[in-house]
Amino acid sequence: MILRWLLIPIASLFFESLYAHPLRLSLCEIEYRSSTKLISINLKLFLTDVNEALVFDPNSKKLAFCQPNESEIADQMLLDYVNKFFYVKANGITIPLKIKQKRLSGDGQNTALWIYFEFSQPLKLELLEVKNAVFSDIFFDQNNIVYIHVNDESRSIMLNKKTSIHHLEF
Amino acid sequence: MLHQYFSFIFLCLFLTYSCNQNPSNKDSKIETEQELIERALKIHKNVLTLDTHADTPLRMIEPGFDMSERHDPNETGSKVDYPRMKEGDLDAIFFAAFVAQDIRNDKGNSRAKALCIQMIDSILVSIERNSEIVGLAVNPEDAYSLEKNGKRAIYIGIENGYPIGDDLSNIKIYFDKGVRYITLVHSSNNDLADSATDPYGFEHNGISEFGSKVVSEMNRLGIMVDVSHGSDSLFYDVINLTKAPIIATHSNARVVTNHKRNMTDDMLRAMAKNGGVVQLTMLADYLREATPNIKRDSAIAVLRSNIKPIDKMTDREKVSLRKRYQEIEVKYPNSPATVKNVVDHIDHIIKVAGIDHVGIGCDFDGGGGIQGVFDASEVMNITIELVKRGYNEQQIGKIWGGNLIRVFKEVQKISEQLKTDTSV
Numbered sequence: 001m002i003l004r005w006l007l008i009p010i011a012s013l014f015f016e017s018l019y020a021h022p023l024r025l026s027l028c029e030i031e032y033r034s035s036t037k038l039i040s041i042n043l044k045l046f047l048t049d050v051n052e053a054l055v056f057d058p059n060s061k062k063l064a065f066c067q068p069n070e071s072e073i074a075d076q077m078l079l080d081y082v083n084k085f086f087y088v089k090a091n092g093i094t095i096p097l098k099i100k101q102k103r104l105s106g107d108g109q110n111t112a113l114w115i116y117f118e119f120s121q122p123l124k125l126e127l128l129e130v131k132n133a134v135f136s137d138i139f140f141d142q143n144n145i146v147y148i149h150v151n152d153e154s155r156s157i158m159l160n161k162k163t164s165i166h167h168l169e170f
Numbered sequence: 171m172l173h174q175y176f177s178f179i180f181l182c183l184f185l186t187y188s189c190n191q192n193p194s195n196k197d198s199k200i201e202t203e204q205e206l207i208e209r210a211l212k213i214h215k216n217v218l219t220l221d222t223h224a225d226t227p228l229r230m231i232e233p234g235f236d237m238s239e240r241h242d243p244n245e246t247g248s249k250v251d252y253p254r255m256k257e258g259d260l261d262a263i264f265f266a267a268f269v270a271q272d273i274r275n276d277k278g279n280s281r282a283k284a285l286c287i288q289m290i291d292s293i294l295v296s297i298e299r300n301s302e303i304v305g306l307a308v309n310p311e312d313a314y315s316l317e318k319n320g321k322r323a324i325y326i327g328i329e330n331g332y333p334i335g336d337d338l339s340n341i342k343i344y345f346d347k348g349v350r351y352i353t354l355v356h357s358s359n360n361d362l363a364d365s366a367t368d369p370y371g372f373e374h375n376g377i378s379e380f381g382s383k384v385v386s387e388m389n390r391l392g393i394m395v396d397v398s399h400g401s402d403s404l405f406y407d408v409i410n411l412t413k414a415p416i417i418a419t420h421s422n423a424r425v426v427t428n429h430k431r432n433m434t435d436d437m438l439r440a441m442a443k444n445g446g447v448v449q450l451t452m453l454a455d456y457l458r459e460a461t462p463n464i465k466r467d468s469a470i471a472v473l474r475s476n477i478k479p480i481d482k483m484t485d486r487e488k489v490s491l492r493k494r495y496q497e498i499e500v501k502y503p504n505s506p507a508t509v510k511n512v513v514d515h516i517d518h519i520i521k522v523a524g525i526d527h528v529g530i531g532c533d534f535d536g537g538g539g540i541q542g543v544f545d546a547s548e549v550m551n552i553t554i555e556l557v558k559r560g561y562n563e564q565q566i567g568k569i570w571g572g573n574l575i576r577v578f579k580e581v582q583k584i585s586e587q588l589k590t591d592t593s594v
Contacts, residue, residue, distance in 0.1 A: 023537035054480070055480050056474070056492070138492065140246075140247065145228065154284040154285050156269075157231050157232070158228050158232040159233075162246055163234055
């Protein structure tokens with residue numbers, strides 16, 4: 001799984017004008033394979049949005065994500081924020097979010113922060129509940145695409161402030 | 171004396187003529203602003219209005235989102251639904267099925283295909299559910315026949331060739347589902363082609379070998395090749411390869427606004443030579459250079475200098491601070507892009523490429539939406555500005571849909587030739 005994470009080519013996730021990314025969008029990929037009994041979650045967020053949400057400054061260097069001088073409180077601040085607006089429940093149980101890895105891709109205003117979580121799911125996955133309202137507290141038009149891959153089945157949904165939670169059965 | 175008499179007569183005639191030429195003369199018909207708007211709206215109603223790019227299918231995968239309901243764009247950010255298409259008198263639209271570029275291997279490709287088909291199916295379901303007001307359009311003339319029956323025409327495109335994977339036969343699958351254009355690449359390079367905006371630079375120096383085969387297959391099937399988002403080299407490669415006219419479903423003029431996603435004058439001329447069309451898009455950053463917002467930045471700097479460290483704040487304090495930030499944003503908004511910027515681009519493209527090579531692709535629900543053309547209900551404002559600048563109904567008809575339909579017909583005609591004559 002980590003290998004896949006490392007090998008994933010740059011996916012500049014989003015839409016138009018990555019220069020100034022006027023469209024408020026994030027991408028989340030949730031993957032489960034019964035063979036590995038793992039649920040992986042990739043959150044891909046614009047770094048400017050993360051900084052805006054956490055420290056009220058889109059161009060802030062204070063937290064310095066993924067840099068040698070990354071702030072000691074960066075991960076905790078990030079998790080505190082994400083936990084408020086995002087969760088995944090597998091068979092009704094909330095997956096505890098612990099950052100396994102994170103990295104940056106892209107440049108300038110297009111820089112994306114990828115946050116990777118992994119969770120052991122020994123029981124067959126039958127029900128998934130996803131909440132994704134990240135950045136809806138700061139942008140009224142924030143939309144969050146969620147791609148869900150369960151074994152060989154893929155689905156996509158769009159979540160936002162109005163519709164932040166969705167349930168899927170397998 | 172006789173001379174004086176003729177001079178007097180000449181003076182009288184001259185004054186009479188001059189008065190008749192004077193715009194302030196009460197007898198001459200001066201069009202008021204209101205009359206101009208009414209004339210523009212009449213033209214807007216008469217012509218086929220076709221928008222070649224909307225990412226609305228992303229909304230269709232939002233649980234509970236209903237295209238038959240009117241949504242408030244200021245509350246939800248949604249820019250297109252069927253009631254607002256009717257309000258804006260938008261006759262036809264291409265809904266683009268978009269799949270974000272991800273891992274480029276068999277697993278990634280098959281996932282992309284599944285996601286793309288899901289998105290196309292969501293468009294088809296929406297059309298079926300609202301069959302009294304919209305209809306699926308797959309041929310150029312469908313837009314006119316649906317309009318005649320009082321329905322909006324829904325065409326389907328694919329934004330990003332990623333769901334083709336490495337299998338040319340997928341293109342036929344998408345064609346059979348109603349897809350009539352494919353944007354070869356999106357914001358990052360894929361197996362087909364180079365993007366204009368991949369942060370890691372170019373990979374194929376234009377189009378890949380597989381991408382060339384994709385273009386040929388699209389030509390054969392009668393699917394329009396969309397070069398928006400592609401690198402400049404990709405554009406020229408496609409121009410050289412294609413047997414049919416091509417389109418740029420949502421791109422502007424680089425001379426007017428310097429952005430990699432916009433097209434140079436040389437590209438515009440090449441597009442004209444190819445017989446294709448460039449569809450103007452409503453993305454602020456592609457329409458004008460943003461001016462610095464000094465007042466807002468100063469107000470934020472003052473606010474920042476008077477707060478305690480964020481990590482020492484309680485949640486309540488953070489909410490209060492957020493509110494103060496938002497008040498500043500409201501008080502000092504960024505200078506907007508306007509419909510005048512849109513028609514500046516149209517003017518330029520017409521100057522360089524001619525009236526037959528420009529159209530409109532708003533990119534609603536994908537970042538598009540500016541002051542005056544914020545959503546589908548306001549697209550008539552483009553027509554009003556065109557009329558203000560002196561464009562007539564025939565010209566506006568070409569811009570709003572005629573040109574695209576011409577290209578679409580030509581693409582289908584060449585497809586038929588390619589299917590029957592292998593020497594073409």
